[in-house]
Amino acid sequence: MIVRILHEGQYEVGAVALAELRRLDDELMDDLTRGDEAGFVARRDQILALVRSEGSMLGPEVLRESDLVLPPADLTLEEARSLFTEQA
């Protein structure tokens, strides 16, 4: 799977890491729902660190579609909340 971290680049990520990503994503949603800013920031960093360590980065010359798009490293709780009110 190809995962894009916004404002950073694309990574090729394997199935094991992906399952872990989904689990962390559920926790991230709980943080968001509870409005737990510290938890949200910690989980967000954990998710991005996982992609960076487990995935291999695609070079800037590669032009491929991503399967999954992750928020940028400096996404705030406030911005995340507005994603769910914005029209897709």
Place this chain on the structure above:
Amino acid sequence: MGLMSRMSTIFKSKVSAALDTVEDPRQTLDYSYERQMEMLQQVKRSLADAVTSRKQIELQKVRLQSDVDKYQSEAEAALKAGREDLARQALERKAALATQMEGLDGQIAELKGQEDKMEENARRLETKIASFRAQKEVIKAQYTTAQAQVKMGEASTGLGEELADVGLAVQRAQDKTERMRARAQAIDELTDKGVLDDALAAPVEDPVERELRKTKASQQVEDDLSALKAKIGAGDKQ
């Protein structure tokens, strides 16, 4: 739905909205290429904006510092003339300005960080553009084969993603720069008017925090005053 899938859905809808406008796939390639060049210009403009804002804030810092120094020497002169009331007034003004200066270093650092990001964005985009330009001509030449059409679709979507990503980065950077500029302007207006009580209160909404700031500022005034008295006393003895 998780945050990742939500982000993916929103983002992908932005990408396809950007690509849907063109019918002929061969035009899509040229159109995407033009859009990329435009985007690169936007990134560079956004970089220039961040630099301008940072310089403004740095200038503001210098100005505030010279006002702080001015009030400090006024206080000293007043105290030497035996006017403790005037000295206290000058030190109160100094404390209010010092409060305004507190956040400026953080803002300067944040803008510098944005400049670095924009520079990186520009570099990445330039590489993508070069890669796309090369692939575009190859794909166009082979357009009739089914394989080439698939490749074209992939390249365009990959490129569309990059455009949407950089576009989002530029937008967020501009929003931030705009907020900082507005705050810097507010400080300038307050200090120009000399409304220092308001200036002390302005950047903080929380009443508890505001009171704490005021307490801290008046403590600072007392400390400055005793320091000045000690200094002048020491001078007299010499």
